[in-house]
Amino acid sequence: MEYRKGMKIPSMPGWEIVRELGSGSYGTVFEVHKRNFDVTVKAALKMIRIPKSNSEIREIMSEGMDEQSVTTYFEGVVKRYIKEIAVMSELKSHPNIVACEDYQVEAHAGNIGWDILIRMELLTTLTNYQLKNPMDEETVKRLAIDICEALVFCQKKGLIHRDIKPANILVDTNGRFKLGDFGGARTLDKTIGGYSKQGTEYYMAPEVYLGRPYGSTVDLYSLGLVLYRLMNGNRLPFYPAAPRPIELSHRENALAARMRGDVMPPPCNASEEFASIILKACAFDAKNR
Numbered sequence: 335m336e337y338r339k340g341m342k343i344p345s346m347p348g349w350e351i352v353r354e355l356g357s358g359s360y361g362t363v364f365e366v367h368k369r370n371f372d373v374t375v376k377a378a379l380k381m382i383r384i385p386k387s388n389s390e391i392r393e394i395m396s397e398g399m400d401e402q403s404v405t406t407y408f409e410g411v412v413k414r415y416i417k418e419i420a421v422m423s424e425l426k427s428h429p430n431i432v433a434c435e436d437y438q439v440e441a442h443a444g445n446i447g448w449d450i451l452i453r454m455e456l457l458t459t460l461t462n463y464q465l466k467n468p469m470d471e472e473t474v475k476r477l478a479i480d481i482c483e484a485l486v487f488c489q490k491k492g493l494i495h496r497d498i499k500p501a502n503i504l505v506d507t508n509g510r511f512k513l514g515d516f517g518g519a520r521t522l523d524k525t526i527g528g529y530s531k532q533g534t535e536y537y538m539a540p541e542v543y544l545g546r547p548y549g550s551t552v553d554l555y556s557l558g559l560v561l562y563r564l565m566n567g568n569r570l571p572f573y574p575a576a577p578r579p580i581e582l583s584h585r586e587n588a589l590a591a592r593m594r595g596d597v598m599p600p601p602c603n604a605s606e607e608f609a610s611i612i613l614k615a616c617a618f619d620a621k622n623r
Contacts, residue, residue, distance in 0.1 A: 432514035558615025566601035
């Protein structure tokens with residue numbers, strides 16, 4: 335089924351798609367409304383298509399898998415997303431974690447595939463928030479505190495997020511920062527001593543990238559890199575200073591420098607005290623964070 339503006343969602347009665355908010359490898363997000371008399375309730379709807387296209391099915395079949403094996407493979411992918419939804423539902427009581435309100439799984443008629451529809455609270459992405467709100471040091475400190483509150487709650491639940499980056503930080507109408515997208519979340523007992531590599535390389539802790547045992551401080555490291563970028567003219571450590579263009583080689587060299595444990599220069603726009611906190615969060619050795 336194709337989802338578009340003005341469409342009513344059959345599996346979620348009363349909800350109508352108003353506009354597309356964004357799309358990417360993760361799926362497509364829409365703003366949806368539900369009207370009762372003269373009251374309109376707003377929400378975000380994340381639509382994930384599994385598989386993304388018929389070419390993805392053909393690619394897997396070319397590896398020697400039959401239709402049943404392919405179906406089983408993609409069912410496993412759907413189950414992984416359902417686990418993410420279950421995690422988000424369990425954590426939604428916290429004010430600094432994106433609330434997942436409802437979900438549906440719709441099978442494609444006559445073909446291998448499913449649409450996963452996740453209804454969540456309607457929030458602003460950090461990128462869009464930055465366009466209208468200056469990210470001064472006090473605001474970045476508030477973001478740090480809000481996301482740390484979310485991480486403390488996750489740790490009490492025995493979870494590591496494993497993919498903290500700007501795209502997974504959102505903002506509500508009151509300016510409260512929230513952590514979303516728990517697709518890479520993993521329980522502590524399955525991670526400490528394990529070697530699962532999950533997350534975004536540019537924000538990944540060295541021990542994750544290098545395949546070493548890790549614990550909950552990997553989230554602190556990734557958050558530290560987000561804070562570094564916000565206090566460094568939107569540039570990560572070891573990148574050339576603005577306004578010099580960033581080339582692919584700069585990204586690769588910066589990543590290599592972090593993985594070697596090179597000493598990070600302080601973020602250029604942070605006070606000395608705040609810079610020291612950020613650099614401590616980004617310590618190469620997890621014991622020093």
